[in-house]
Amino acid sequence: MSRVSGKSDDTRLLERIGTRVRARRHELELSQEALADAAGIDRSHMGKIERGERNVTILNLAKIAAALDCDLANLVG
Numbered sequence: 001m002s003r004v005s006g007k008s009d010d011t012r013l014l015e016r017i018g019t020r021v022r023a024r025r026h027e028l029e030l031s032q033e034a035l036a037d038a039a040g041i042d043r044s045h046m047g048k049i050e051r052g053e054r055n056v057t058i059l060n061l062a063k064i065a066a067a068l069d070c071d072l073a074n075l076v077g
Helices: 009-027 032-039 043-050 058-067 072-076
Strands: none
Touching: 009 032, 009 043, 009 072, 032 043, 032 058, 043 058, 058 072
């Protein structure tokens, strides 16, 4: 695990995933609450995912991808 500017690779990956989730949500003009509801995830948890504060499970990420009508790879890749 390397560090640049005090952030680990893991932290940067979580932030990139969160940024992609937020960008796709905005493309679809969904509120964070609407996305959380569609994915079956608590809204506060969704906010933490979007900010890269949570190590989201693959199962929850798959639910989010389905709610965003996109491939899981688009959120991770």
